[in-house]
Amino acid sequence: LLEKYTWPGNVRQLENVLLYAAVSAQDGVIEVCDLPEQVFARGAEDLTGAERAVSALDELEKNAITNALRAADNNVRLAAEALGMPRTTLYRKLRRLGLRN
DSSP, X not given: OTTTSOOTTHHHHHHHHHHHHXXXXXTTBOOGGGSOHHHHHHHGGGOOXXXXXXXXXXXXXXXXXXXXXXXXXXXHHHHHHHHXXXXXXXXXXXXXXXXXX
16 A cells, blocks of 8 residues: 555655554554555555455454443443453454554
């Protein structure tokens, strides 16, 4: 996605996007979801089949988490239990998927 983006702001914009992604990244690994919306949205039509599959899985995960939180009345501990994952993992996924800060 970074290579396919046209970078109208040139190097300065690239530096800002990488800084943003580095701050957003979990475990020191920058993923597509860590990129600013304008970069992700602009390159979405150029995603490979594997990248589209990951995006679809992220959407399924996001829906499952949203439904679990709704069922648990936004109680993260109860939602994590319902999803069968540690609470800290759910918090990390919430941040990665843009559901919480």
